[in-house]
Amino acid sequence: MKKYLSRREFIRNAGIGAAGLALGPSLLNDAFAQKPGRRTLRILQWSHFVPRYDKWFDPYAKKWGEEHNVDVIVDHIGLADLRSTFASEVVAGKGHDIVEFIDPPSDFEPSVLDLADINREAEKKFGKQAPFAKRSSYNPHTKKYYGFCHGWTIDPGNYRKSLWEKIGKPEGPSTWEDLITYGSRIKSELGVQLGIGMSQELDTNMAERGLLWSFDTSIQDANERLILDNKRTVDAVKFMTELYRKSMTPEVFGWTAASNNQLLIAGRASYILNSISAYRSAQKDVPEIAKDVYFTPAMKGPKGSGLACEHVIYVSVIPKFATKNADLAKRFLLDLCSNYDRAMWESELYGSPAFFNTPVRSGDRGYPAVKGAKTLRDIHNAWFTADPFALPGEAKGKLLPLKDAEKWSTNVGHPGPANPAECEIFSTYVLPNMFARVARGQQSAEDSVKQAAAECGKIFEKWRSQGLIGKK
Amino acid sequence: MNVRRLLDRESVLAPLLLLPVVLYVVLFIGFPFVMSFVYSISNVTVGNPDFRVTGLGNFREILADKVFQKSLLNTFIFTFVSVGLVLVFAHALAEILIRDFRGKWLVRFLIMLPWTAPIALGSIGFLWFLDSLFSPLDWLLRAVGLLGKPGALFGPMSNLYWFGRPDLAMAAVIGVHVWRLLPLATVILIAGLNSIPKEITEAAQMDGAGYFRRLFQINLPLLFPVIGVSILFATFFTFTDMTVVWVLTKGGPPPHSTQVLASLAFLKGIQGGDLAQGAAVALFFFPVLAGIAAIVLRLVKKAVVI
Numbered sequence: 001m002k003k004y005l006s007r008r009e010f011i012r013n014a015g016i017g018a019a020g021l022a023l024g025p026s027l028l029n030d031a032f033a034q035k036p037g038r039r040t041l042r043i044l045q046w047s048h049f050v051p052r053y054d055k056w057f058d059p060y061a062k063k064w065g066e067e068h069n070v071d072v073i074v075d076h077i078g079l080a081d082l083r084s085t086f087a088s089e090v091v092a093g094k095g096h097d098i099v100e101f102i103d104p105p106s107d108f109e110p111s112v113l114d115l116a117d118i119n120r121e122a123e124k125k126f127g128k129q130a131p132f133a134k135r136s137s138y139n140p141h142t143k144k145y146y147g148f149c150h151g152w153t154i155d156p157g158n159y160r161k162s163l164w165e166k167i168g169k170p171e172g173p174s175t176w177e178d179l180i181t182y183g184s185r186i187k188s189e190l191g192v193q194l195g196i197g198m199s200q201e202l203d204t205n206m207a208e209r210g211l212l213w214s215f216d217t218s219i220q221d222a223n224e225r226l227i228l229d230n231k232r233t234v235d236a237v238k239f240m241t242e243l244y245r246k247s248m249t250p251e252v253f254g255w256t257a258a259s260n261n262q263l264l265i266a267g268r269a270s271y272i273l274n275s276i277s278a279y280r281s282a283q284k285d286v287p288e289i290a291k292d293v294y295f296t297p298a299m300k301g302p303k304g305s306g307l308a309c310e311h312v313i314y315v316s317v318i319p320k321f322a323t324k325n326a327d328l329a330k331r332f333l334l335d336l337c338s339n340y341d342r343a344m345w346e347s348e349l350y351g352s353p354a355f356f357n358t359p360v361r362s363g364d365r366g367y368p369a370v371k372g373a374k375t376l377r378d379i380h381n382a383w384f385t386a387d388p389f390a391l392p393g394e395a396k397g398k399l400l401p402l403k404d405a406e407k408w409s410t411n412v413g414h415p416g417p418a419n420p421a422e423c424e425i426f427s428t429y430v431l432p433n434m435f436a437r438v439a440r441g442q443q444s445a446e447d448s449v450k451q452a453a454a455e456c457g458k459i460f461e462k463w464r465s466q467g468l469i470g471k472k
Numbered sequence: 473m474n475v476r477r478l479l480d481r482e483s484v485l486a487p488l489l490l491l492p493v494v495l496y497v498v499l500f501i502g503f504p505f506v507m508s509f510v511y512s513i514s515n516v517t518v519g520n521p522d523f524r525v526t527g528l529g530n531f532r533e534i535l536a537d538k539v540f541q542k543s544l545l546n547t548f549i550f551t552f553v554s555v556g557l558v559l560v561f562a563h564a565l566a567e568i569l570i571r572d573f574r575g576k577w578l579v580r581f582l583i584m585l586p587w588t589a590p591i592a593l594g595s596i597g598f599l600w601f602l603d604s605l606f607s608p609l610d611w612l613l614r615a616v617g618l619l620g621k622p623g624a625l626f627g628p629m630s631n632l633y634w635f636g637r638p639d640l641a642m643a644a645v646i647g648v649h650v651w652r653l654l655p656l657a658t659v660i661l662i663a664g665l666n667s668i669p670k671e672i673t674e675a676a677q678m679d680g681a682g683y684f685r686r687l688f689q690i691n692l693p694l695l696f697p698v699i700g701v702s703i704l705f706a707t708f709f710t711f712t713d714m715t716v717v718w719v720l721t722k723g724g725p726p727p728h729s730t731q732v733l734a735s736l737a738f739l740k741g742i743q744g745g746d747l748a749q750g751a752a753v754a755l756f757f758f759p760v761l762a763g764i765a766a767i768v769l770r771l772v773k774k775a776v777v778i
Contacts, residue, residue, distance in 0.1 A: 084742045087518035107745035108519035199636075200724040251604040253725035254635030259604070266605055420519075420745065428744040429726065433539075436726035451538070458533065462746065466517065 040071040041328045044085065045100035047076040049277050049350065056346035064335060070328055090319065097322040097329045101147070102312045103426070104136040104411070104418035109146040109468060112317040116145045118330045126337055127357025127375075132411035136313045136418045141224070141470040147315035150337050151351045154405040155206055155311035157296040158264060158279055159271040160289075163192055172296045173271065175306075176214055176239065179299070184246035186270040194247040195269035197255030198240070198436050200429040204255055205412075206309035207273045208431045212236050213414060214301030219425060219456055222415040224470050226460050229453035235302075237438050237445040244439045253436060265289060275311040276399070280348055283391055291394050295401050298408040307410050314351070341365055341379055348389050349399070352380065356406070421456070421463040430455050505758075511751035518745045530752040539728050540736065540753065547732040549642065550717075551710040554649045558706050559699065561650065562657035569658065570665050587655035595719035598648045602634035602720075638729035641721050645730050649716050653709065657702050664698030665691070700772035707764055712757055714738060733757065 043061060048054045058074050065072035075096065077085060082101060089095025090111045099105075105112075119137070123129055130152070137147035159172040167185045169178065183194045197204035212218055217232035244252065251259070261278040263269040265286050272278060282290035298308035318329045336343070340353040341360055345367045356377040360370075370382045384403040386396060413422035425431070434452035437443040443451070463469045478484045512530055516523035534540045569580060586594060601607060610631045613619035619626040626632060634640045668691060676686050692699070714734035717723060723731035723739060731739070733753055741750015 083518065083745075087742060087747075090519065091521050105519070107517055110520035110522070112519075198726065200722050200726055200728075249629060249631075250633040250636035250725075251631070252636065254604055254633060254637075254641070254721070262605055268605065420517075424744040424746065428739055433727040440727075442727065455539075462515075466515065466520070 038069060038071060039325065039328060040073060041065065041098070041325055041332060042096040043072065043074045043098045043100070043332075044082075044096035045074070045076060045098075046079045046082055046102055048347065049275075050280070050347045053343070053347040053351070056342065060339070060342070061332075064332060068328070068331070072332075086319075089321075093321045095319065095321065097325040098316050098318060098332065100314055100316045102314060104147070104313060104315055104413075104423055105317055106139065106146060106418055106423050106468070107420035107463075108317060109139060109142065109144060109420070112146050112319050113323065113326055114144045114146070115148045115318065115330070118148055118334055119145045122148070122334060122337055122355060125334070126355035126359075128355075130354050130356070130406050132310060132406075132409060132414070133313065133354035135411045135413065135416070136310075137315050138417065139419065139468065140417055141419075142468065147317045148333050149313060149315045149354045150333065151314040151340065151343060151354055152310045152409070153275045153312035153350055154352060154402050154409060155210075155273065155275055155308045156402050156405065157271060157273055157299065158260075158276075158293050159296060160192070160264075160267075160269070160292050161294045162292050163190055163270045166190060172294060173299055174296065175300045176211065176243075177302075179271065180239075180243050180246055183243070183270060187247050190270075192268060192270045193249055193251075194243070195260060195263045195272040196243070196248065196252065197259065198244060198248075198252045198432060198439060199255035200432055201255055202257055203260060203274060204432045205426050205429065206311060208240070208435055209412065209414075210273070210298060210308045211240060211301075212431075213307040213410070214299060214305050215239070216301065216303055216305050218414060219422060219431075220413065220416045220419075220460075224416045224419060224421075224460075225472055226453065226456055228456055229449055233449050234445045237435055237449060240435050241439045241445070253440075264293065273308075275350060276348075276402075277350055280350070280389070283389070287391055290391060294395075294398055297401050297405065307408055307414065308405075309414075310409050310411060312351075313411065314354075340376055341367075344376070344379070344383070345388075349383055349387070352405070356380065419463065419469050420466070421460045421469055424459050424463070425456055430459075508751045508755055511748050512755050514748050516747045516751075518742060518747050523748070526748070530749050534749060534752050534756075539731065542728050543723075543731040543733050543736040543753075544756070546642070546728075546730060547711060547734075550646060550649070550730075550732055551707055554646050554653065554710045555703060555706045557646070557650045558653045558657050559702065561654055562661050562702070565654070565658045566661035566665055569662055583658060584655045586651050591652055591715050592719060594652060595648055595716050598644070598651075599720055602644055604631055604633050604636060607631060607634065635721050636725050638725060641725055641730050645717050645720050648720065649710060649713070652716070653706050657706060660698060660702050660705075661695070664695045667698075668694050697772045700768050704765060704768045707768075708761060711761060 048057075054076060061072045061074050064070075079102065082099070083105075086095070086099050086105075086108065089099075090108065115137075119129070119134075129149070133149035133152060137149040138145050157173065161170060161172070163186050164170055164172050164182065167182050167189065169182045173179050173182060179194060187193050196207050198208075209218075212233060215232045215236040217227070217230055217236060219226065219228045221227050251263075260269075260272045260274040261281050264272050264274075264278045265282050267286070267289055276295070279290055279293045279295075282293060298306040300306035316333055318326050322329065337353070337355055337358060338361065340355070340358055342365060343351050344353065345365075353376045356375065358376045360373050360375060360379060368388070370379050373379045373382060381403055384399040387399045390396075390398070412418045412426050416422070430452050434448050437448040437451075438445045460469065464471065479488075511523075513525055513527060514523040515526045565583060569576065569583075601609060610619060613626055613632070614630065618624055619632065620628065620630045622628050632640060634644050672690060672694075673686060676690055681689070712734055714732065717730055717732050717735045718738070721730045723729075723735045733756055737750045737754040740753060741747050744750075
């Protein structure tokens with residue numbers, strides 16, 4: 001055997017290697033190309049918080065493909081990678097045919113198809129869409145449906161009944177003021193804190209928006225005009241500071257998306273603002289805690305207003321580069337809507353439909369039949385009256401306060417649409433920083449609100465100049 | 473054959489062998505750099521790759537932005553404290569590891585371990601280690617009475633809340649970064665120390681020079697070219713890195729207590745959708761790093777000539 005390579009052999013072998021590297025991507029491209037005579041539909045979505053949902057969805061999509069003579073490929077990625085992945089697909093001009101976001105992707109509007117047709121068709125077939133679902137997928141300024149919203153997740157209050165009972169409030173908090181009055185007593189007398197994030201993360205963003213809305217203020221008005229800098233916002237910021245000082249610990253400044261679940265399951269939170277996923281986790285891991293967890297709707301503010309932000313909103317887009325497969329993608333999305341009873345069931349009621357009046361399909365649906373249920377609303381009401389996933393011996397009707405959650409839930413951007421400015425403000429955590437500066441004693445509430453409003457103003461101007469937000 | 477003859481000529485073969493590196497630099501460093509510059513003077517967003525040139529407006533806005541100013545300050549703190557600690561610890565470790573002792577291979581192996589672990593994975597490990605509820609470090613401090621009771625050294629609260637307090641969060645990201653860079657810096661310094669002729673050290677010892685005199689008047693001056701390269705490498709690596717910060721704190725706790733330029737560029741450019749401003753933030757690396765590189769390389773050259 002020869003021990004050394006000659007120069008020529010080295011160059012030749014290196015050349016072969018380089019050619020292999022150069023041809024590799026195109027060979028891979030061919031491997032992923034559509035088979036002749038059969039089309040391929042590619043779907044990109046997050047890895048669901050409830051793993052059981054993905055276990056149902058992937059075979060469902062495959063079966064749908066078989067029925068329509070289509071190969072369906074579903075790729076799941078981490079929630080944090082969705083935007084960057086889709087952004088690179090937009091630049092590359094190729095990628096998935098359907099991309100499902102869990103927040104409104106309004107800044108991608110120029111790169112996605114107008115889905116007015118399926119939105120109209122869906123309303124014809126399934127009835128009226130929840131108003132905040134439309135505000136999370138439709139730009140009233142450009143009159144374009146940049147997405148199709150098929151579902152959402154409720155964001156209730158979760159409280160430990162035994163703790164609230166001990167201080168004389170067994171029904172849990174119904175106003176933000178209750179959190180200070182009773183939450184501080186639970187902390188000082190029973191040593192258990194409240195768990196409302198004040199950090200640069202999703203749950204904090206939702207909680208603080210809910211607080212602003214309950215104080216009758218918001219970032220923008222219904223006509224997309226910036227109104228953040230007002231006395232009500234200042235009052236809300238002062239309120240949050242007091243709430244933090246009396247009922248919480250510095251832990252809330254390091255809050256992550258998992259902190260709600262951790263704190264509740266560890267038995268170290270008297271109240272959290274989260275979807276029912278934390279409770280579901282507790283059912284599996286610490287049943288005695290789960291049995292003690294009860295729910296409240298959105299808390300009311302000083303003048304009686306009470307709204308909560310949807311916890312997750314499922315908005316699917318079809319990129320412009322996927323025009324060839326748009327017909328398939330639209331058919332898939334509409335069919336998914338008509339199978340939303342399964343989506344609700346397989347997500348263990350984490351997901352709710354955007355079209356409550358969708359007729360329920362007949363036959364074996366993979367869950368115990370709900371007597372007399374004609375629409376998803378009937379099924380929703382039945383399941384939220386008697387939770388089919390309740391533990392043996394668990395109290396009945398715990399989910400009942402969430403039955404009409406769409407009445408007290410709304411979208412990012414409320415009372416206006418979820419436009420790109422609102423979404424950038426959400427994604428770059430302008431509000432959590434506004435609240436934290438005051439809670440940490442670094443700025444007065446007035447100055448912090450002014451600073452946040454100035455930051456928001458620049459963001460609004462920028463997206464206005466892009467033509468995606470209406471004029472002032 | 474003409475090709476054979478050509479390949480036998482150094483003047484042809486040398487550029488040919490260098491070509492892959494040049495191509496790599498042009499494609500993966502040069503092209504993105506040019507694109508960053510173009511993006512930074514435009515209004516491009518993640519959702520709309522069609523853009524128009526808008527001039528230097530992005531730079532003006534960023535310079536006036538308080539979050540940018542704080543991130544710039546944080547970047548310098550993060551970089552210089554990390555690099556300083558790495559140099560001190562790496563030198564101490566290298567001094568120990570050039571000596572012979574029992575179990576030396578095990579110590580070397582353990583010190584090299586952080587370098588073998590992917591940084592994202594290592595950082596997630598620290599995320600758990602410093603968790604606000606289940607941190608074993610907090611548990612240890614509570615067990616020895618330094619935390620969690622009135623009058624305790626670290627306070628009466630049950631936990632330190634590493635990622636909820638600005639000072640501790642910054643200490644955590646610096647600590648994890650030092651842990652990550654230490655192995656390579658140690659190996660480089662071991663190589664440097666081994667290259668110092670033993671006769672010089674022995675002669676100094678015979679003349680009565682103590683440890684610190686030998687350290688500051690012999691070892692460090694002779695090691696300077698090696699240390700210079702280590703400083704350059706560690707500074708570049710730290711200044712442009714966002715992994716540790718992003719995994720541990722995402723720039724928090726608010727208000728942007730550990731936000732650095734790299735994480736801010738990602739926050740604005742990808743998360744916020746404003747690719748143009750993200751690119752403008754990222755471009756601030758260039759003059760700073762180019763300046764540091766020029767100074768360090770000049771000093772190294774001077775030291776080598778001496």
